[in-house]
Amino acid sequence: xxxxxxxxxxxxxxxxxxxxxxxxxxxxxxxxxxxxxxxxxxxxxxxxxxxxxxxxxxxxxxxxxxxxxxxxxxxxxxxxxxxxxxxxxxxxxxxxxxxxxxxxxxxxxxxxxxxxxxxxxxxxxxxxxxxxxxxxxxxxxxxxxxxxxxxx
Numbered sequence: 001x002x003x004x005x006x007x008x009x010x011x012x013x014x015x016x017x018x019x020x021x022x023x024x025x026x027x028x029x030x031x032x033x034x035x036x037x038x039x040x041x042x043x044x045x046x047x048x049x050x051x052x053x054x055x056x057x058x059x060x061x062x063x064x065x066x067x068x069x070x071x072x073x074x075x076x077x078x079x080x081x082x083x084x085x086x087x088x089x090x091x092x093x094x095x096x097x098x099x100x101x102x103x104x105x106x107x108x109x110x111x112x113x114x115x116x117x118x119x120x121x122x123x124x125x126x127x128x129x130x131x132x133x134x135x136x137x138x139x140x141x142x143x144x145x146x147x148x149x150x151x152x
Contacts, residue, residue, distance in 0.1 A: 008099070012132065015092070016050065019053070021088070022051075022052065023052060023054075024073070024076070024077065026047070026048060026051050027050055027073035027076075028064050028073045028074065028077060029051075029072040030044045030047055030048065030062075030063070030073075031066045031070070031071065031072065031074060032074075033047065034066055034067055034070070035071065036069045040061075041063060041067065044063045044066070045059055045060070045063050048062060048063065078115070079115065082115050082118070083107065083118075086107070086119060086122045087103060087120070089122070089123075089126070090103050090122060090125075090126050093099060093126045093130065094097060094129055094130065094133070097129060097133045099129075102129070103122075103125075106121065106122065106125045
């Protein structure tokens, strides 16, 4: 999203974004290494050093984090991919009526939700947006729709 809204003003700021993506990929590897391949703590520390520019204190902290919380990196990545899928669905369904800010407001306003509940929420939001757009296009007075119910 940062690139779309002009957040990266120069190649260096975009490079920081890419470094963050690389760190998330490294976390997926070490999470799997610890809990599936049975890597030792030292193997994980070495992997961080060989594939990142993190300082020693951060490497130790990251290592402890992924040792203590199995599948945390995987859960994060699955959530990211699901949100991107919901965003694409919304864009496909709404076309030029898609509002990125509105999408994010809807996405975040429910707080922490299970992915299936979030998916239902976004699908219902898309349906409301389509209905409001159809009413607006027909020239009728639009009745606000909140949580799937028309307000009086």
